[in-house]
């Protein structure tokens with residue numbers, strides 16, 4: 001088989017400022033070893049997140065010029081609405097400025113204090129929005145998800161037995177909806193199988209509970225179904241995605257992921273009563289229901305991006321680049337979460353730095369070393385982010401869509417290799433200052 005190449009030509013470039021090792025040392029000290037405090041122009045390869053960091057296409061930029069900025073009933077809204085309806089089949093499409101606004105509006109319009117929301121795994125903003133209204137965010141990942149090295153292909157699945165038990169125990173009145181996150185971001189970008197979605201849908205329908213997708217990475221999930229699920233390889237990814245949406249009654253979407261835009265989102269539902277409550281809620285904080293906190297041009301870019309994301313040449317390249325990094329890093333003996341998911345590679349910092357005790361934040365130490373070695377910015381997902389509740393100490397290398405080439409990825413692999421070679425010299429870190437909440441964004445660190 002031939003190399004899977006980037007299926008695009010570069011039309012506009014953004015320079016990367018190269019830094020020296022000495023500069024990076026000074027930058028790290030100024031940032032108190034917190035990579036969120038490092039300026040983007042001091043980063044060579046930025047793998048902090050794949051959210052809102054996509055490169056837009058010439059077609060998207062062209063569409064933005066057609067943006068209709070009318071307050072009410074803009075042409076751009078109807079193009080956006082048609083694109084989302086065509087993909088999802090849902091009746092009511094409500095634009096929001098990003099995914100968390102969709103979540104806030106959905107949960108404020110459906111859940112009350114004491115309710116329970118089951119999910120394969122809540123994304124952190126989803127959990128926060130469920131809990132903001134006094135409801136309980138319940139994660140029910142399948143048992144295979146716990147083993148980092150297990151190659152089970154659908155580690156994003158929800159545990160169907162525990163879902164049924166939860167419904168039996170709580171009663172359907174306490175469960176305003178069930179949510180499934182595709183792909184399961186918190187669980188490592190692992191996909192949910194069509195089979196698992198179908199059975200979740202059956203359980204929900206049998207109990208009269210609506211099912212919603214958190215659809216941020218629906219296209220990556222659909223493509224992984226095509227690659228891995230028996231009987232799906234002959235179907236188009238669009239068809240698979242459409243079936244995923246049809247198994248649910250609505251969705252929330254962060255367009256900053258699989259709509260290939262830098263800002264935007266939506267919430268959609270077949271329930272007109274819920275839609276009416278959501279539109280009333282939307283007007284309070286987001287805007288009129290035909291723009292929902294976005295400019296008309298943003299709606300155009302999303303409409304266009306939702307088509308481009310289902311291009312199977314794009315998806316083949318997307319998966320090939322995450323797998324490429326995963327394969328090369330694994331070959332060096334570096335421990336990573338398997339199988340490689342859709343949008344990121346997760347280094348297992350506890351195994352990478354076995355001599356660093358978990359109280360000394362091995363994930364933070366590793367993330368800092370990747371920056372120090374080669375200006376690669378990643379994010380710690382472990383003890384710094386979750387405190388003592390952390391089950392793992394991972395370092396996520398999230399790959400922005402259509403931004404970096406294979407040689408950029410070769411460089412990343414080399415940086416990981418250099419750090420791995422001198423891993424025994426790397427010490428742990430301690431926190432010298434922390435804020436009362438969400439400490440990972442602003443905490444200060446030093447070496448132990």
Ligand SMILES: *Cc1c(COP(=O)(O)O)cnc(C)c1O
Pocket residue numbers: 051098099100101123125126181185214216217253254255256257264265
């Ligand atoms: C990013 C993300 C969100 C939140 O979306 P924002 O656009 O960042 O507000 C929700 N769910 C998942 C799975 C995400 O990845």
